[in-house]
Amino acid sequence: MARNKFSTNFLFNVFGSIFPIVVSLGTVPFYLHLIGTDRYGIVAISWILLGYLGFLDFGLSRASANALAQLGHASSRERSPVLMTAFYSNLGLGALGGLILYPIGDMVLLHFVRIPPDLMAETRHAYPWMTVMLPLGMINGVATGAMESRERFLLSNMLNSSTTMAGQIIPLVCIHIWGPQLTVVLPAIVLSRLGMIVLAYCVVMVLEWPIRPLDFDVTWLKRLLGYGSWVSISSLINPLLDTSNQLIIGATLGVTSVGQYTVPMNLAMRSQVVATALARTLFPRLSRAERGEAVDLTRRATSSLTYGFGLICAPGIVFSGAFLHMWVGGNFADVSRPVAEILMFGAWTNGIAFLPYGLLQGQGRPHITAKVSMVEILPFFCVLWLFIRWWGLPGAAAAWTLRVTINLVALYLLSDCLSRQTWRLVPGMMIMTGALVVSLLVPMTLLVSAGAAAVAGLAMAFAAYRLDPGLHDMVRRLVPRAGGKPRVTITG
Secondary structure, eight states, X not given: OHHHHHHHHHHHHHHHHHHHHHHHHHHHHHHHHHHHHHHHXXXXXXXXXXXXXXXXXXXXXXXXXXXXXXXXXXXXXXXXXXXXXXXHHHHHHHHHHHHHXXXXXXXXXXXXXXXXXXXXXXXXXXXXXXXXXHHHHHHHHHHHHHHHHTTOHHHXXXXXXXXXXXXXXXXXXXXXXXXXXXXHHHHHHHHHHHHHHHHHHHHHHHHHOSOOTTOOOHHHHHHXXXXXXXXXXXXXXXXXXXHHHHHHHHHHTOHHHHHHHHHHHHHHHHTTHHHHHHHHHHHHHXXXXXXXXXXXXXXXXXXXXXXXXXXXHHHHHHHHHHHHHXXXXXXXXXXXXXXXXXXXXXXXXXXXXXXXXXXXXXXXXXXXXXXXXXXXXXXXXXXXXXXXXXXXXXXXXXXXXXXXXXXXXXXXXXXXXXXXXXXXXXXXXXXXXXXXXXXXXXXXXXXXXXXXXXXXXXXXXXXXXXXXXXXXXXXXXXXOOTTOOOOOOSOO
């Protein structure tokens, strides 16, 4: 029963992420056509600045999710102080962050990034709307954590998917009605997000009732900050490491190059549906489990994710160039193709790293993930600057991919997940590396790309069946053999 619930929650998280991705992929060409590459690059940089100031919640969203998961079977009276303390704290810190974001954004967008002169006034008038998004995003994290701590992943995904889809579709409708200005796009994004967050809190109130609005608890605030202070360091550094490429590209190569990098970057990040879903599903259980059980669960999940996610990324690497030509076409696709191929490899290693990252934080060791991020800062920026100078956009993609791959190795070792069975992951790495080398060095037509993607997928599937016990047993359950008795590999 526990295994079935885990599998169901995992599927909710997978499909809850796929629907918004489909909508996003479908709307990007419309945005590029209606507002142009320059405006799209400005919107992308605005989102980056928002991500940078996410650390201002001091890790309270993650800390409250961890605390509420440990209180998963407690009464609403016991959970209410955690929930309300996190809500009020994030609301206040979000408002403070919005005040900080306004002058920082003005400086970065209007003085650091090379924006075409005819868009300067439009950007200045539209930008204040983006600062409102920070407190909205911070309190939304508390609502999501409350639902997922009770493993109500269906509700959480329905609301988050609806929020993402509304933020993609409603601005397009507004552009059609009022025109392709940033002063139309950004307010539409903000107001659609606001409406969905109000709905999310209505659902949380029903789940957690009775909630006492004045249940702000200083003791809980200290406990949450003790855990969350380290998480906040990761929240500050990780967005900087993940998206600084785009700011530096904007400063050195221009805002048009930001759009040419952002589209494949978003494509690679959205391929992480399976990895994100598995990490989200595991986190409440890792927060409640004993250390030995949590490590064992993470090891087995890592093996399954290496090959399961590889079934997406290996074909994705060799087919990404053909996909970009079909999707956005023209010179844009020619420039972005090698970027997409390199970033897809990085998305794979980065996605696997979600599991040891979640293990460390779920087991109350967020200081380790924070310290790893701190050590990476200086080497990464040196490599990033050099690679962009040498190879342009593909260099930026290579620098990010190299960092997240090293990050995976470090987290895996520090979480004590290394075991005698780790060798089973090596063939997956070899298949992914081979796919990347072939895609970068061999020119391919659409038909050849499709064939190469099929070969890469079959190679990964064969390795998964032979080397991963979890996927092997799943196949045996689906296609039972005479006399064969399936084993349960992931338990509650």
